[in-house]
Amino acid sequence: QKEVEQNSGPLSVPEGAIASLNCTYSDRGSQSFFWYRQYSGKSPELIMFIYSNGDKEDGRFTAQLNKASQYVSLLIRDSQPSDSATYLCAVKGGATNKLIFGTGTLLAVQP
Amino acid sequence: DGGITQSPKYLFRKEGQNVTLSCEQNLNHDAMYWYRQDPGQGLRLIYYSQIVNDFQKGDIAEGYSVSREKKESFPLTVTSAQKNPTAFYLCASSMGGAGYQPVMNTEAFFGQGTRLTVV
Numbered sequence: 001q002k003e004v005e006q007n008s009g010p011l012s013v014p015e016g017a018i019a020s021l022n023c024t025y026s027d028r029g030s031q032s033f034f035w036y037r038q039y040s041g042k043s044p045e046l047i048m049f050i051y052s053n054g055d056k057e058d059g060r061f062t063a064q065l066n067k068a069s070q071y072v073s074l075l076i077r078d079s080q081p082s083d084s085a086t087y088l089c090a091v092k093g094g095a096t097n098k099l100i101f102g103t104g105t106l107l108a109v110q111p
Numbered sequence: 112d113g114g115i116t117q118s119p120k121y122l123f124r125k126e127g128q129n130v131t132l133s134c135e136q137n138l139n140h141d142a143m144y145w146y147r148q149d150p151g152q153g154l155r156l157i158y159y160s161q162i163v164n165d166f167q168k169g170d171i172a173e174g175y176s177v178s179r180e181k182k183e184s185f186p187l188t189v190t191s192a193q194k195n196p197t198a199f200y201l202c203a204s205s206m207g208g209a210g211y212q213p214v215m216n217t218e219a220f221f222g223q224g225t226r227l228t229v230v
Contacts, residue, residue, distance in 0.1 A: 006153075032217050043201055043221040044154070088153060092205075092217060097161060098169065099144055099205070099219055103153035 003027060004091050006102035014110050019076040021105050023089030026070065031093030033065055035074045038086045038104065047087075048074060079109045114138065117202050117222035123230045124189065124196060132187045132225045134202035141206060143185035144219065147171060148199040160185055189227065200225045 005024050013019045021035075032051055036044035048063040050056045050072065056063045062075040072091075076083055086104040115136040124130045134143065142161050146154035156169030160179040174193025179185055185204075189196045205219040 034218055043224045046218050046220070049218050090219070092219075096167070097142075098156060098159050098167070099142075099203070100156060101146070101154040 002102075003100045004089055004102040006087075006089050006105050008103055009106040010108050011105055012108045012110060013079050015079060015081060017079050019079045019083065019107055019109070021074040021076075021087050021089075021107065023072045023074075023091075023102055024070055025072070025089075025091045025100075027091070027094035028067075028070065029094035030070075030091045032091070033063070033072045034090040034092070035061075035063060035072075036088040036090060036101075037083075038088055040086075044088055076107075079107075081109050081111050083107060084109045115202060115204050115220055115222040117200075117225050119225060120223065122225055122227045124227060125230060127191045129188055129190050130227070132189070132200055132202075132227070134185045134187065134222060135183055136185075136204040137183060138204055138220065139182070140204035141182070142204060142217075142219075143179070144203045144205075145169075145175070145177065145185070145187045146201045146203065148201060154201060157187065196227055197229050198227060200227060 003026050035048045037047050038044040050063040050065045060077045064073045086106050088104045089102040092099045118133045144159045145157040148154050155171050157175050158177040160166035163182050166179050176188045201224050202222045203219040
């Protein structure tokens with residue numbers, strides 16, 4: 001079992017729709033959860049972080065965390081073509097405190 | 112400006128040659144990380160360090176070596192033992208080294224990456 005799992009996609013949504021990206025993790029001791037966006041050929045940039053169960057909203061982005069189910073998600077409202085990128089889920093903490101990434105989900109927003 | 116800097120941006124390695132990738136940060140972060148990314152893939156952890164003079168192997172450490180003599184610097188050497196080194200290498204840093212509490216403000220920030228090619 002991979003430590004952090006994501007559906008590789010591609011996830012295709014029409015412009016203006018809600019994009020839903022999902023991530024599961026295996027280490028129940030994990031404490032910090034992050035979503036990064038990566039454009040092709042560029043380094044990842046942080047979009048959202050979440051530490052507590054529930055929802056966290058920032059503009060068009062909402063991160064959701066459910067520690068009991070070991071599940072974290074990212075919702076993007078009013079999706080724009082400029083949102084087209086790979087979205088990486090990252091998890092930190094647990095026994096080693098290392099930062100582990102999923103393989104990423106490729107999002108394509110169709111104009 | 113505070114940030115994390117990787118150099119060089121592009122690097123070419125001959126067969127059997129060792130090369131060193133530089134990573135420097137002035138964010139006063141304790142933790143630093145090296146990742147490898149292959150085309151269409153996610154980030155795989157090579158090595159990480161939570162404090163000066165200490166580092167741990169990640170998932171794919173074979174053929175790589177690191178040092179952490181200064182808080183600001185975490186260079187990665189790709190040795191001749193790494194048989195397939197062509198990849199995009201990313202360095203990151205964060206607060207939240209060993210024993211750091213609380214969990215907030217521990218997000219990692221990345222350098223611009225080094226693209227290594229074997230010629």
